[in-house]
Amino acid sequence: MPDLRGRLTANAPLAPLTWFRVGGPAQVLFVPEDEDDLAYALARLPVDIPVTMIGLGSNLIVRDGGVPGVVIRLGRGFSEIVVEEGHRIRAGSAVPDVKVARAAQDAGIAGLAFYRGIPGAIGGALRMNGGAYGGETKDVLIEARGVDRAGRLHVFSNTDMQFTYRHCGVADDVIFTSALFQGRAGDPAEIAAAMAAITDAREATQPIKSRTGGSTFKNPPGHKAWQLVDAAGCRGLVVGDAQVSELHCNFLINRGDATAADIETLGETVRRRVQETSGVMLDWEIKRIGIPA
CATH class of the missing domain: 3.90.78.10 (UDP-N-acetylenolpyruvoylglucosamine reductase, C-terminal domain)
Structure with missing residues (x-):
């Protein structure tokens, strides 16, 4: 892969990348530069080499023997948030859910505050139909972009995602790269109050500091x-x-x-x-x- 621009690390420790802080290394850890770099690598990676995708590691146990093959973790090239017309937000799949909630609040976009209560990134929310405090990803998603194991780019509508409770029906080999969300007009102060209530509820009822x-x-x-x-x-x-x-x-x-x-x-x-x-x-x-x- 002479034109690869991302970072490859052999025998990379994964425990520091998970919230549990446990587990063995990745045989190879790949952090692609951007969507094109990800597609380039997947298209050229031999099909017999397993590929595993991880996000922020907030909902993950890495077993102690480590992960064979290539582990992919998206970085800065997938961390952009853009506010678009019509009360919409486009976010890379490496963006933490809480940042999407905050960006929506700053822009006066209601309907996305529930992301304040999900301790992960947008890629995980897409894969698991992430939800909390009365909202789910299926309620606000317009479309998602993703790259399959052969390096082909796809755009999935909300219907294409085949969302059910904590599940997405898109093929497991697809790595989501970004998503477009639909909100509605809202008052920033009211949205901030709703997010603060979620924060207080989490701190009172969940061991979030463990x-x-x-x-x-x-x-x-x-x-x-x-x-x-x-x-x-x-x-x-x-x-x-x-x-x-x-x-x-x-x-x-x-x-x-x-x-x-x-x-x-x-x-x-x-x-x-x-x-x-x-x-x-x-x-x-x-x-x-x-x-x-």
Whole structure:
């Protein structure tokens, strides 16, 4: 790839790139310069080399054995936010969700304040139909751009995304590069107040100052995951140095020296106990990648 402009790093540590601060290295970490550079690399990368995409690492467990193949993480070339006419915002997929909420507030665009409550980046919000505090990505997305494993660029409408609860139906090999959102006219002061209320609610009910990964399990139909975990007696449960948060028991935390195996084992223990007590099998919301030590 003589014309590659991005940064390649062999055996790159991934733990510092995740909120849990655990996990092994990437065999190769690639940070593309921009969308064209990403497409160039994917088009020329042999098909037998696995590709794994990571974002801000807020909803991710990297297993202790690391991740084979190429791990891609988008950087500055995917971090632009542009306010467009008609109460619209275009954002690169590396932009943190909270920055989109703030840009909308500054521009007097209502409808995007819920992104203040999602601890990730736009790429993850697209892939998981990220939502919080009454809003979801499917409610505000106009279109998303992405590059597939063969290096081809696609533009996906909201319908093309096939959104369901915490899920997007676009092929897993597509790496989203940007998104266009539709808001509505709003008062900046009212939007700021709504965002402040979200901030206060998160600080009061979630262990956001701990090493955590956000909501661990999806809410099953008709249930709240945290209530099932609590009813199964798992609040405060410990495996190694990983613990179910006592503040919000749909959060797992690294108390300092946990391994990825500790965290994943704790999660599987919780799933088993919840099934035994309620008959409900919880589905992971946190993504888990790589191989065990």
